Amino acid sequence: MTLTKSLKAALLGLTALSLAGPAVADQLADVKAAGKIVTATDMHYAPFDMIIDGVYQGMTKDLFDGVTAELGVEPVYQDIPWTAELPGLEVGKFDIVIAPVTITSERLERYTFTIPIADATVSLIKPVNSDLVKPEDIKGKTVGVQQGTAQFKQLSAFGDSLGGVNVKEYGTNDEAFADLAAGRLDAVAASMPNATTLVKARPEHFALFEPAQFGDPTYFAWVLRPGDDSASLGDAINEALLKMTDDGRVKEIQEKWLGAYTELPREVPKN
Structure with missing residues (x-):
């Protein structure tokens, strides 16, 4: 192959790449490739997150254990102070914040929320x-x-x-x-x-x-980074939570930790 033909081939290859557009990151694919999802929560927030006899327990853990089983990955639980969780998420220190985060209009503009996991009023x-x-x-x-x-x-x-x-x-x-x-x-x-x-x-x-x-009804949910790269993971988590709701697992977990069952919105509220 001559130099001219080589140059033409290279140019054609670059053109094809430019037409295809930039590759879109897919956090769900990344998590599944790693076989794990790295979380952040504050393990001093009963009944959601607690350390009892040195063991992490609570409603959050039971819910997320069920979600990760549906996704086919292992959860990595980390005890992080609340004030460091959302900043740490933004810079990629973990994949998701599973400390119960209240859905607000301001946060909806900044993060990707899952569907509600509990009443937060x-x-x-x-x-x-x-x-x-x-x-x-x-x-x-x-x-x-x-x-x-x-x-x-x-x-x-x-x-x-x-x-x-x-x-x-x-x-x-x-x-x-x-x-x-x-x-x-x-x-x-x-x-x-x-x-x-x-x-x-x-x-x-x-x-x-x-x-x-007092005040308006509000809800807790989990939080991912904003953008299209997190959309697939958020959708997969929502699908798992809805499956767990429909087969009774969410009711069982709520009754275990809260003493009663509260029906939650099946979509992210747009406060």
Whole structure:
């Protein structure tokens, strides 16, 4: 083959590649090729994520174990502080955040969400001997909440509507609950599953407000990076969750960890 013919062949090859367009990344294919999916969650968020006797347990783990079995890959569970999870996801330190993340309109613009895994509507907890009753009674009081959460934003907005609440932020719910038990807080705001789990476990110390919830209904879900490369993985996870819903596994897991079953949206809510 002459140099001219070689050059023409090379040019034709480049033209074909340019017409085909850039290769589209496919996170599902990458995960299946690796045989594993690397996760991030905060293992101090009962009843979803807990370390009991040195073993990771909780509703999140049971749900995700079922999903990964459907996908045919092994889950790699990592205990990451909540405030480092979404930033770490963005730079590719893990494939997915499975800590329950509240779906908000702002986050929908920035991330890819799965369908809901639980109700996340914010609720209020008080000491069992408190004379506070309804959510409006927290006006002028000191209320704890986990920093960087949607519950923090909802509490702040609700406090402003009441004319002022002293909001105190904590790294974890457990830290806030400890200060509530010690009398350093008047109340704690958390998602309904977190609140009911605490009160059920320690009824001698804590109680729910009546009604406990305030604000609009919200939901927890899992989070992937935005873009077309994550779409296939998100779709596969949603399909697995819907299959588990239809065959009763989600109901069984909810009843095990939450004590009751809540029917969830079958699509990602567009808040």
